Amino acid sequence: MKFCISIIALLLTTAAFAQSVPGSTAADSAQVAGIVFNGVVRDASFAAGEKLNVEILESGEAIQTVVGEPFRAILPEDTLWNVCVTNSDTAGAEKEKCYELVYTGSERSFSQTLGEAFAAPDSANVASSDSADATPGDSTSASQKPDSAVANADPSGSSASPEKDVDVDALLAAGSNEKVTELKKVVVQLRKRPKRKPGESVVSAKSIKRMPGLAEADVIKSIQALPGVVASSDFSSKIYVRGGAADQNLFLFDNAVVYSPVHFFGLFSTFLVEGIDDVQFYKSGFPAQYGNRLSSVLKMDGRAGGQDTVEEWFSKSSVKISTFAAQLHTEGHKGDARWVIAGRTTYIGFMLDLMNTIGLLDLALDYEFTDLQGTFMYNFTEDTRLKFSFYVGKDRLSFDPLYMDWGNVAIPVNISHRINGDWDYNATLAYSQFYQTMKVGDLMSIDMYLYTFAGKQWVNYRGIDNHTFTAGYELEYDYERYQEQMSSMKIADIQKPFHHVAYVQDSWKMNPDWLLQYGLRFNYQTAAEHFGVEPRASLTVNLDETKTLEVYGGYYLQYLNSIVYTDQETLNEFYYPATTTTKGKHIEPASSWLIAAEYTQRDLFKDYDATVGVYYKTQNNLNTFQAVLDSNEETASKDFVVADGFGTAEGYSFGYELSLRKNKGWWFGGVNWSQGISVLRTNDGTKPYFPSWHQPYALKMDLGINWKGDEDAIWKHEKKGRYLRSSLALKYSAGMPISEYKGYYYRKEIGSQEYSDKITVLPGSRNAGRQTDYFRIDVKAIDVGREGKWNFSWTIINLTDHDNMFYSFYDTSKNPPEKTEITQFPFLPIMLNYEYYF
Incomplete structure (x- = not known):
């Protein structure tokens, strides 16, 4: 398929006009903070009367329209816009067309028709004038501009488009002023992945950057702000989703698994925002394509670097300096190649020494980390794309008597090829590595090395109306070496399982408002000699223009679990595969049945979106470690495996979630409330207990204010692209x-x-008590800068200096023993960040 020649034909009819839409005047347009864009979609790729979403990527504005009917949008004051049209705002969005436009006129409004009339090359100049109509693709025009196609519109508004519509012609009625719009590039995407699927939340990179944080934009913290997602403490960036453990979350970077992506102290997430696109997050009900986890999928795609309209080795670069870390990033675009590279390092130890000196903190810490992340993309043809990505991270922590070092490596290579309009083929080769060492003085040491080699391939077929079929096969090989030494006991265990996966799935658009997605996932894992089948299904019903109901459920298996030693949270996970014990017992994979439903109403009270969700899920065969072996001969045996000491736990969780958001206007934000129960019971005869991540209720709020800017601000900024914003995040929840x-x-x-x-x-009884309730307010008091050029922000952490309990113990060296409490983040008023783009 040829993106810009064979598949699409584009007619852009542009004209000046005094009255852009019925009832609007030029004076009205002049009062709008931006350029008024009036358009209509006439494209055979979309069915007549089909509902469409039109999104302005620069502003995030989304407009709902219908094929053949006019729509209106306000474009930011710039000369370049990316306008994308999709055929649905939920899971039916299989097709998207994006137009990158450069407007060189001087008027405050213009119009154009997006339609299918002639084959357009990669770039085209479309001008309106008083001359006679020119036939699209006219040989005279082609000889004058061999790399472009030209269409002219007369002052009456008639165009070369074969279609006519009275309302559209009135919308595009021409005025006396000349308008020139240059079409720099047209990109057609027949999406392998809809913009949003059932159960999926999409968090934009722009919203991540605007959230208050510890001086840096944080991918994981943005996910922790969602309802139903628990952050256990300030010192960790782990997530616990709807009653599930931290190891039950699948992190994917361009389809390569990333194990335990955390940095210490909860200050930073692993991934660099400059190097990723929007984040897709399933907190339940993920489709058959994803597996080996019970609770959630967090999927990040490496961003294509550079700009469509500029070919430069260094089309954009940036430097960021914050209180605790520094970051560099660069990206470029040359021909068919695009790339982005970002790196980060910390100097947190030096800053903590400074804070100790001035009396702000009383914490001595020897800690450092580095991150390196990048993506390279190359289009062999307009139908075949290669994408190579990498992430490398390393941490080292010394906090006497504790010493730890750990690191992650993820290197995925993705190939996508569109066979024809009905078929596309995708493949991933991925290497992942996770290692960690933990020592507590001379008392204990644990080493774990996990290497994963994965090959994935899948095809999508759209040859049957209203269906998208997906079928795939995956082969994963894990090599794990686990070693533990405690006193005279030493354990050394190596596991080498193969995991075969095959899945089939269908997205069936039963009618314009009903979408059924169903599938099966088949597993065979060699170490446990286990065969398992996972049925999945979800149903999306658009009740009307603003109301959507989603129901989803299924069965989930997890063959790689973390070993649970204690109820106290550990910094990282100690992964171990389902296997066979020395006595021939097959360790079953962890499993879960899930049923959930969500109701969403958009445009509630005009600018608000509301969501209500409920869920119930079981948890079975959860691995727990029971230290029942103390024989030196037995544990020193080369046949001994860690699974010989496993016990199991069963459990369930259920709850509900409420969310209300406002994303437009001079102020934006949201509030969500979640309440749930999570219970476990081990097979050792003890009574049920709440797991350490159980959080019965949580209230989360965020608020942003645009004080000054180009648009949606209280005051209009006199300089283009300038802004002044503030934001706030509040959390109140039950103690752990x-x-x-x-x-x-x-x-x-x-x-x-x-x-x-x-x-x-x-x-007393296990986890029968609770810490005191958690309360924290973070404020990004100053967020000032120029879009795409520079930014300075000042964030205050724990504005009220609330004492949030982290851990308590009795000091038995004193008589009577004295209860001591360790608290979480104190009042931190010096979280600064400066970034500059060049």
């Missing part, structure tokens, strides 16, 4: 579960008639 202490006693040594001075604290 803890095991309270009942009391203490003096131990009597065996064989002695006297009590020693050694004190033992007597714990």
Whole structure:
């Protein structure tokens, strides 16, 4: 398929006019902060009368329209816009066409028709004049401009388009002033992935950058702000979704798995925002294409660098300096190649020393990390694309007596090829590595190395009306070496499982308002010799223009789980595959049944979107570690595997979520409330308990204010592209579960008639108590800059200096024992960030 020649034919009819739409005047247009864009979609790619979404990428504005009917949008004051048209705003959006336009006129409004009339090359100049009509593709025009096609419109508004519509002609009625619009590039995308699927939340890179954070935009923190997602503490960027554990979340970077993507102290997420597109997040009900996790999928795609209209080795670069880290990024575009590279390092140890000196903190910490991330994309033809990406991260922490170092590597290579209008083929080869070492003085050390080699391929078929069929096969090989040494006991275990996966899926648009997505995922894992089938289904119903109901459910299997040693949160996960014990017992994969539903109403009270969600899911065969082996001979045996010490746990979770958001206007933001129950029970005969990530209720709020800017601001900025904003994030939630202490006693040594001075604290029921409620307000007081040029922000963390409990223990060196509490982030008023683009 030829993106710009064979498949699409584009007619742009542009004309000046005094009255751009019925009832609007030139004076009205002049009062609008931007350029008034009036258009109509006439394109055979979309069915007559089909509902469409038109999105202005620069402003994020989305307009709902219908094929053949006029629409109106306000464009930011610039000479370049990207206008994308899709055939649905939910899971039916299989087709998208994007137009990149440069407007060189001087008027405050213009109009154009997007339609299918003639084959247009990659670039075209479209001018309106008082001359006679010119036939599209006219040989005279072609000889004058061999690389462009020209269409002229007369003052009456008649055009070369074969279609006529009274309302459209009135909309495009020409005036006396000349308008010139240059079509720089047309991109047609027959989407392999809809803009939004059932169960999926899309978080834009722009919204991530606008959220208050610890001086830097944070991908994971943006996900933690969603309802139903729990962040256990300030010191971790782990996520817990709808009652599931942290290891039940699948992180994908261009289809390569990234294990435990966390940096210490909750300051930074692993991924650099400059190098990614929007983030797709399934917090339940993900389709058959994704698996080996129970709770969620967070999918990030490496961004194509450079600009469509500029071919430069360094078309855009940036430097960012914040309180705790520095970051560089560059990107370019030459011919059929595009790339982006970003890197980051920290100097947090030096800054903590400074804060200790001035009395802001009392924390000595030896910690450092580095990140390197990039994407290279090459179009062999307009139908075949190669995408190579990489992420490399390394951390080191020394906090006496604790020492840790860990790191991630992810290197995916993706190939996509459109066979014809009905078929496309996709393949991924990926290498992932995760390693970590943890030592506690001379008492204990744990080493884990996990290497994953994965090959994935799938095809999409659209040859049957209203259906999109997907079929794929994946082969994953994991090599894991786990070593633990504690006192005289040493464990060394190597696992090498193969995991075969095949899946089929169909998206069936039953009618314009009903979409059914259903599929099966088949698994065979060699170490556990386990075969499993996972049915998945979801139904999306557009009740009317503004109301949508989604129902989804299915069965999920997870063959790679984290070993749970304690209820206290660990910094990283210690992954271990389902396998077979030395006694021949097959360890079953963890599993979950899920049923969930969401109701969404857009344009509630004009500018608000509201969502209500409910869910119920089971959790089965969760691995727990039971230290029941103390035989040195047995544990030192080369046949011994960690799974010999496994126990299992069963559980369930259910809850509901409420969300209300406003994304337009001089102020924007949202509020969400979630309430749920999560319960586990181990197979050792003890009573049920709340897992350490159980959070019965949580209230999250965010608010942004555009004080000054080009548009949607309280005050109009006199300089183009300038802005002054502020934002706020608030969280109030239940404290996390803890095991309270009942009391203490003096131990009597065996064989002695006297009590020693050694004190033992007597714990209560497991996780029967709770920490005090959590409350924190973060404020990005100043967010000022120029779009695409520079930005300075000042963020205050924990504005009210609220003491949020992290951990408590009894100091048994004192008599009586003294209860000590460790709190989370204090008041941090010096989170600064400056970034400059050049």
